Amino acid sequence: MPARSAAVAARITIAAVLALALLEILWELLLAPLPGARWLALKALPLAVLLPGVARGAVRPRQWLVLLLPWYLAEALVRALTESGRHAIVAAMAAVLAAAAFGAAMAWFRAEKRARRA
Numbered sequence: 001m002p003a004r005s006a007a008v009a010a011r012i013t014i015a016a017v018l019a020l021a022l023l024e025i026l027w028e029l030l031l032a033p034l035p036g037a038r039w040l041a042l043k044a045l046p047l048a049v050l051l052p053g054v055a056r057g058a059v060r061p062r063q064w065l066v067l068l069l070p071w072y073l074a075e076a077l078v079r080a081l082t083e084s085g086r087h088a089i090v091a092a093m094a095a096v097l098a099a100a101a102f103g104a105a106m107a108w109f110r111a112e113k114r115a116r117r118a
Contacts, residue, residue: 009104011037014055016101017065020072021047023094032087047072054105066105073098 024044027033046068053061076080076095079086 003111003115006098006115007110009108009111012104013065013101013108014051014061016097016104017047017051020094020097023089023090023097024072029092032083043075043118044073055073062105062108063066066102066109068103069098069102073102093094 022043024047025041028041028043029038047065048067050061050065054065073095076091076098080091080095083091
């Protein structure tokens with residue numbers, strides 16, 4: 001059972017990180033760009049760099065991901081609460097994805113630890 005829960009957590013983590021990276025790019029380029037700040041789309045670059053390692057299941061990229069995701073969550077929450085309209089909705093979606101990716105990544109680590117013990 002722990003191996004199955006690790007696989008589910010892995011799939012959720014990978015899907016959430018991929019969705020968050022795509023949303024971050026779309027957010028700053030198309031959906032709700034800030035005037036003159038299209039360069040903010042570069043914030044998706046760390047997620048894109050870590051994604052192949054996370055998809056392989058490598059530990060180090062997942063550790064870095066868990067360290068980075070709270071920053072994405074914090075930025076999304078601040079922008080969701082301080083901006084209005086479409087900007088707030090996109091920021092709230094990013095916050096949900098960042099929280100889901102963080103929770104799934106932590107569950108993945110926990111499930112692997114349980115599987116090693118068993």
